[in-house]
Amino acid sequence: MNRMGKLPRTTQTYRLQHPIAVDGGSVEVVRLTRPDDAALNAMVALNLPEVLVAKHCRLILAIVSDIPGEAIGRLHPRDFRAVSSIAIGLIERPPGATVQ
Numbered sequence: 001m002n003r004m005g006k007l008p009r010t011t012q013t014y015r016l017q018h019p020i021a022v023d024g025g026s027v028e029v030v031r032l033t034r035p036d037d038a039a040l041n042a043m044v045a046l047n048l049p050e051v052l053v054a055k056h057c058r059l060i061l062a063i064v065s066d067i068p069g070e071a072i073g074r075l076h077p078r079d080f081r082a083v084s085s086i087a088i089g090l091i092e093r094p095p096g097a098t099v100q
Contacts, residue, residue, distance in 0.1 A: 010034040010090060014083050018076035022068055030083055031066045034090040039063055043091060057084040064090055 011033045019028040035043070043063065048056050057080070062069040064087045075083065 012086055012090065014079075014086055016075070016079045016083075018079055020067075020071055020074045020076075022071045027067060027071070032061075032064050032083065032086050032090055035064055040091065052084075052088070054080075057087070060084070060087050060091065 011031060014030045016028055019026045058072050061072050
């Protein structure tokens with residue numbers, strides 16, 4: 001967190017255990033990036049419940065990952081759980097962090 005209380009822009013990668021086919025190619029690595037303040041505000045506006053289910057995780061992945069939205073459903077369940085966990089970690093705000 002920077003001194004203004006905002007979260008820094010962060011990118012993480014995850015190597016899929018079960019690569020997926022996308023647009024005639026194969027996706028083996030997923031890049032997830034902490035969303036900017038505008039995207040975080042959009043997620044807050046969705047009024048997601050405290051306990052997220054798969055459809056909520058798919059929405060979050062569509063925002064923070066480089067996987068096309070239509071391909072998220074093709075992720076192997078283990079990969080989906082792992083990538084979702086990373087994505088949720090990127091959008092969680094520690095105490096004191098703000099969204100403008």
